[in-house]
Amino acid sequence: MDVWSHDRWGIPLPAGHKFPISKYTLLRERVQGRVTVLDSEAAPWEWLAAVHDHDLLGRIRDGELTVREQRGLGLPWSEVLVERGRRSVGGTLAAARHALEHGLGMNLGGGTHHAGHDFARGYCLFNDVAVALARVRADGGARRALVVDCDVHQGDGTAQALAGDPDAFTLSLHGARNYPFQRIPSDLDVDLPTGTGDDDYLRALEDALDTALPHARPEVAFYLAGADPFEGDRLGRLALTKAGLRARDELVVERLRGAGAAVVVVLAGGYAHDVTDTVDINAATAAVVAAADA
Ligand SMILES: [Zn+2]
Secondary structure, three states: OEEEEOOOOOOOOOOOOOOOOHHHHHHHHHHEOOEEEEEOOOOOHHHHOOOOOHHHHHHHHHOOOOHHHHHHHOOOOOHHHHHHHHHHHHHHHHHHHHHHHHOEEEEOOOOOOOOEOOEOOOOOOOOHHHHHHHHHHHHOOOOOEEEEEOOOOOOHHHHHHOOOOOOEEEEEEEEOOOOOOOOOOOOEEEEEOOOOOHHHHHHHHHHHHHHHHHHHOOOEEEEEOOOOOEOOEOOOOOOEOHHHHHHHHHHHHHHHHHOOOEEEEEOOOOOEOOHHHHHHHHHHHHHHHHHHHO
């Protein structure tokens, strides 16, 4: 199957920066051959403007984010950062269009869920899922949408961007004591205690899907398969094993497919002490998607 990646647009980071930029290229190398990895196109600015505030986009484009915005983003501005961000969105859109045609699609990137209508923060420049949803709606491909956000951090930007949208349901399952500390509520938020392991997590996820799916009745579903609920993650406060994360991926993909939705899988976060662990988790997600596609 075809998947998308923007890893070739690397950004300059100061030595010791916490963002694991290498995981994207390591993942491409790992999955290449089992899937076909295509370069993501840059999403045009007009498409970003369907979701994001005009002035915010101007500040991002021109490198004029305020000091406060720059600090909140956590990545140093550069032209290639903007190009990379647009390609990350483009990858999710390509995966969404692929999913609407073939049932499943995957971006080896995206899941930038802390970007909202008028803010870019937490390593997230643009909200790829909200932009891709606006685009597939404009294409006439789908209307009703469900976002299943299993990154360990609550999906505040997506919640804000899709708030008041009667045809979009946002579900976020996350560490109760993880960033962001001031929440923007999703349609359904599930706060999990620090140290939650595989069994309790999977039970909570199953319950959340039982609630969300009948409300959402999705034609398209976006799954943020964050690698950061992993027990060895530097930022996440949950304690899933690699086997638990794989069971999570299988559960979500199966339930969303079973509900008749086109399923779009994106990566979101992953900050394991050893980047190889993050790549293992992401590659397992890609394997689950490829198996479901077979
Ligand atoms: Zn995260």
